[in-house]
Every structure is written in C-alpha cells, then in structure tokens.
Amino acid sequence: MSNVRRWLMYVLVAALAVGLAACAAAPAAEAPAVAEAPAEQAAAEAPAAEGVPSGPLEIFSWWTTGGEVEALDAVYAIINERYPEIEIENAALVGGAGQGGAMKALLETRMMGGEPPDSFQVHLGRELIDSHVIADRMEPLDFLFEEEGLNDVFPQDLIDIASYEGHPYSVPINIHRSNMLWYSPERLAAAGVEAVPTTWDEFFVAAEKLKEVGIPAMGLGEADQTMAAHIFESILVSVFGPDDYRGLFDGSIGWDDARVTEALEILNKMFDYVNPDYLSVRQGEMVSAFATDEGVAMFISGDWSHGQLKAMGYTDYSWAPSPGTDGIFIVLSDSFGLPKNAPNRDNAIAFLKVVGSREGQDAFNPIKGSIPARVDGDPSLYDEYQLTAMDDFASNTLVPSIQHGAAAKQSFILDYDFAINEVAANRDVAKGQAMLVQAAEDAGFGE
C-alpha cells in the first residue's frame, strides 16, 4: 500500500514539474525584450549626460601572456592619466583564439544573462558581427567615429570589416599579420640552408636538410588544437591565391575542391618535420623553446610572436612571409565594442576614445608587436619588423584570417580547428577534408 502512495506522490511531483516548465517557457522568451528597452533609453540620453567619467570600468580580454599584458597596461596607463577617477578592472582570461576558449565562453554567458562587461576584446569581422551584432547586443558607434574623426584615420576597408548594415560596431586597436614565418638564420645555416624558403617545395627541401642535422624544421604547439589550423590558412592562401581563397567563404568555391586536398597534403607532409612533441605542447611553450638552444628552425605564427620573443629579450631571429604568400597580407584585428546595457557606459566610451586615439594606438602597438589600425602612427616608435609590416599593410593584397575571426563565424572556426587537428593527430587527409566540407555546410556559406 505504501508503495502505491509513494508512486502517486512521484506522479504528482512530475505533473507539477511539467506544468511549471510550461509556465517558465513564456516569460523566458520575453525576457530579452524587456532588457533592451533601458539600453535604448540610455543610448538616447547618454551623450547629453556630461561629467567626468568615474567609478569602475570592466574590460574583458584574452591578453594574458608576455608582450600582450604590457601593451594593454600601456593603454590603461593613459586612461589612468586622463581619467583618474576611473578604476579599471582588468578581466583578462586565457583562450580567445580559435575554439572559443575560456574568455569567450564566459563572455557569452554574461552577454546572454544581460550582464555585459563595459567593453570587451573581439576580433574585427565575422566574429563580432555573427556572435554579437546580429544578436542585437551591441550599440552602433557612428557617434564615436564622428566625434573622434575615426572615419578619416582608419582605412575604409577596415571600417567596412567593422561594420554591419553601414554602422561600425567596434574600434580596431591594432593590425596583426597571420602569415609570417619566423626563423633562426643560425639554425638554417647549420643545416646548409642558404635562403629562407619562399615556396612549400623549397620548404621541404630545406626541411630534409634540417632533419639530417637533427633540427625540427617547423615548430608546432598543437595542445590547444589551434596552431595547425593557423598554419593551414596560410597554406590555403598559398595554394588558392587571394581571390579564390575569399571564394571559400562566399560559397563560390566548395571545400571539396581538389586544391583543398592539395593544401591538406602539404600540411600533412609538414607534420613529418615538426617537433615530435607537437601534440602535447602549447603554442606559447613552443615559442619559448624556440628562444633556447633546443628550439626548432622555423615556425609560422602571427606577428604577436614577435611581441612575445621581444618581451623575452630574444633577438637571434628573422622573418619572412610564410611560403607562397609573398605580397599577401592575411589580416586580423583586435577591437573593442560597446555592449548594450554596459553598466558604466560613460567609462566605456572614455576607454574606446583612448583605444581609437593615436596616443592609445602608439602606446599599445609597439609593445604588442602589431601595427596601428590608424594610418597616422608615429614611425619613430616602431621597430624594424613593424615598419616593414606597415609598408606591407599599405601595399599588399589583404585577405581575412579564418582562425582569427575575420573570415568566418565562430562556429565554423571551431569545426575548422577540429578538422585540422584530426589531420594533425591521425594524419587522415580524407577525413579532415570531409569534416571541413561538413563545417562549411553547417556555416551556410553563400546563403
């Protein structure tokens, strides 16, 4: 008897649960609409509300390693100087690149919960637009661009990347180049390699020579499942050329193309010449090892590695465009935007003004190893590499980076990373390509 009653109780509880779930559905669906109203009000009122910005200012970023931290601190120093009343809360978390690391996941949780930080780092391009602008979580920044005259100092191409339906949504702080080959002239010479390889065929000839003297030709830190994917975008560009490469993201060229196979074969062959522990080391660890006697001869990475090596005080290296990409600049840019409902909106705007200012960009970029997004940077502040990068930025063909959010949306990047990691781990080109084809289908390129 007691069993029967107990079961009745269970049924009652279950019925209650279902009923409540149904009730819960309706209010949850309406919640975002309620949250938006005050934001628009704030947007209308705020420019009028004058006064000295004061109080907290929370900034999200994924800048946590050498070179990056110092660069961000330099920007904060300007804010402290201009607005002494602002208290900066630096909420930096690792894991921004590639597969939506810790910082992006936390950011997404906060944005969905209607508790955005005051401003956050985001890659210029599809990452910002698909993740946040289309979801109607960002304020357009036309007013800021006009007030600060930013329309005249950023190249138009860059403003176009930052814009959705004609409105800019974030302020680019820097420009990075993804397709750079960093190498040790000494180690190349030790193996009898006279010139740095400019094509993948030349690379494999050099790699064979390096193998004979026991030096891994290429450095790879694939523990985060992002670095091989970074390298692969430069291989794709070298095989496709800039125009057809762009076609991969508008649906005009399929990912089942034979040239994708060719690029994957090059990548797969490259794994024969990388440091043997590539699956277990992280990118930063590999770059640190490059600066010791045990390091690899070359590695392909964005020019933030220049900042990292500089911060370590290492100088015995040189650079070139990655094989087959001379004259092409795979571009990515970090930027900061203004979320709707930012708790300290005035402070956020003050921060964005510094980010977009010449002073802010010239403080940030020399340390970060990047170049300013503004065209009027002070050349005397930049080192030899950065000056060549500024020239290349002005003269080369610009194509968007996949891995760093400029070319495709976040979910594609994650799938793309996994496909390339599959090749890195199991050396299975066919399976990797099948995963890429599926990823492109899911991303809906060309729709």
Added chain:
Amino acid sequence: MLIALVVLAPSIFLVAIFIYGFIGWTFYISTVKWDSAVVDYTFVGLKNWQRLFNDARFHSDLRNHLLYALGFMSQCIVFGFLLAVLLDLRIKGEALFRTIFIFPFAVSGIVTGVAWRWLMQPTTGINLLFAAVGLENLQPSWFVHAKFGMLAVSIAAAWQFTGYVMALYLAGLRGISYELREAAAIDGADSFEIYRYVIIPLLAPVTFVVIVLTGMNSIRIFDLVAAMGGSGPAFATDTLAFNMYQTTFGSYRFSLGAAIGSFMILLSLFLVVPYLRSMRGEVER
C-alpha cells in the same frame, strides 16, 4: 498527510522549478532551431537529436566515456579496496595514512588536472623518471595519445577519488563483525579465502554504491578534461560535458548543446534509477 504536503510545498516547488523545470526546458530547447547567437524557437522536432547521433564527435565521446569508466571504476575499486584492507589491519599511524589517502579528494578537479597535465607531459614529468631508471623505450604519450588518451585522464581521476572509495570500504569493513572471520578461520579458510568468500560478498552493498558514484562521475567528467588536454588530439579526450560546453558556448549551437545535455540526463537515469530502488529497499527493510 496534508500537513506533510504543506510543510514540504516550498521545497517541492523550488525543486520542481529549478531542477525539473529546467530539465524540461533543456529538452524543449533540444527540439528547436537555435543554432546561432540569435534566439530561434522554430520547432524542428528531433532534427538536433538526429544530427547528434550521426556526429563523429559524439561517437568519439561515447567511446571515451566507456574507456574512462572502465579505467576509472576498476582503479577506484581495486585500489580503494586494497588500501582499506591495509588500514583495517589496525597498523600504527592509521589515522595519519587515512588522512593522506583521502586528502586528494579535497583538492579541486582543476588543480588535479593541472598537476597531472605536467606530470604526464610526454617530454617532462613521469617520462623523465622512466628514462632515469633505464626505461628510455617506455615513453608513453599519456593524455595526448590519439587513441587511449582517456585512460591517462582516468589515472588522474582515480588518484583523486580512490581515497574516498577507501573510506567507504573501510566503513564497510569495520561493520563486519570479527566473529564471522573467526568462524571462517575455524572452518579452515585461509586469509585469502576469508576475503574471497566472506568479506567481499558482505561488502557487496558498498561496492554497489561505489559503482553508482564512480559511474555518475564517469558521465559528468568535465573539469579534469578541461584542465588537461581539452578535447585532445582528434577528440581523444573529449567528453559529453566538454562537447556540450563547446557546442553551446563556443559554437553558439544552443539546441545541439541542449540535446547533448538531455542525452546525459537520460544516461544518468540508468544509474540513478537502480540506486534509488535499492535505497528504497533499504529504507523499508
């Protein structure tokens, strides 16, 4: 009966909303087309589930959970039991050893993961010790092994959980009266036979609890994986929870993430229902 209902009403209400309500909500989300940062409640039926069951990553996850459960449960049960037996011999300093064995359980999963990530780094850590004692050829790649990386994660997990299992077994051992062992000894059983035919069968309820607890842990494992190798090379250390996290907050495919979460709930039921039934049996006894 009425008073009982009134008194229990607030907690029933809260549990109904915050547990069962949200479980229901998750199931509902798994049937809509919310696959980007923009909320979309278009009903698509079981399309997300279909996609999930055809997903290679999901297949890897199931395989990984099986590998992990095998490694983790067997290590916990074997080592937990052995440690409990040793402590039950009433050796000197028992309290000290008990504390030492159970201590890892107090450490958070992230700390365990980071520590073991370094210990199991193929070029450093344990492998250097192997090389130092002449085992240069034994250099496993541990958690970055593209096939069996999950077993390495299970070692770290077992290190953390074995002490707790030991405590459970120790309590069970202390509950077995000395007379039973004596009687078996008088009947001519040697110590191995006493354990084999008297003690282990009497500890069956404890073993059952241990299986349920370690089984639940095997389904929801997340923190260790996140701290060690993430999804690992070619998903070698990917798990359902980690997949759900990345799918939801990395790719913004909320519906697919909800389907993974719902699947995990169903999987847990296989363990929880028998456990609840046995608890009920005990209460009524």
